[in-house]
């Protein structure tokens with residue numbers, strides 16, 4: 001049984017307490033740091049650029065930098081964030097709506113030395129990813145509409161996790177399943193039972209005792 005990975009989303013970090021919250025994050029059982037990049041076009045919100053990622057890379061050197069690109073032009077931004085220290089670059093299927101173009105970008109990300117992930121929004125069917133899965137290291141199921149932290153978990157997304165788990169196991173693919181949006185203790189348990197490998201959690205982790213909250217999620221498997 002593989003280890004459950006917890007990826008706290010620093011979208012919900014309290015930036016008036018940056019130092020202490022980073023210290024708590026580094027002292028927790030989190031192995032990944034989830035870095036949400038929003039361009040104000042693909043989603044109606046703006047977040048962090050590559051210089052902020054460089055700062056996190058220095059501040060939290062032991063964490064895997066898991067970059068979630070919610071941008072209209074991931075082909076342009078993927079190399080920018082890889083240069084800044086991204087270990088995993090996940091882009092959205094909906095930007096292209098075309099499997100060949102998704103595969104082309106995944107290969108470009110690999111050629112630049114990073115891992116590649118593909119994400120789908122709640123209205124996109126998991127079946128669209130069938131031929132992309134063998135080309136990526138990670139599939140990210142959005143369990144809220146992308147753009148903001150603190151939204152309610154959409155339980156219907158668990159069916160997508162089950163479909164993908166089945167294909168990944170049957171075809172013995174080296175692709176992990178990550179879920180993002182509304183993850184806390186109860187919803188995290190549902191996701192783990194459905195077959196998720198990586199839990200992203202923003203508001204649940206950062207609104208309270210970071211170390212204890214990460215530990216609670218980590219114990220769900």
Ligand SMILES: O=C(CO)[C@@H](O)[C@H](O)COP(=O)(O)O
Nearest residue numbers: 009146147149150182202203
């Ligand atoms: O990508 C996104 C939002 O678009 C996420 O990574 C959020 O940051 C998750 O926040 P919570 O739902 O866990 O508060």
Ligand SMILES: [Co+2]
Nearest residue numbers: 034036068180
């Ligand atoms: Co995210």
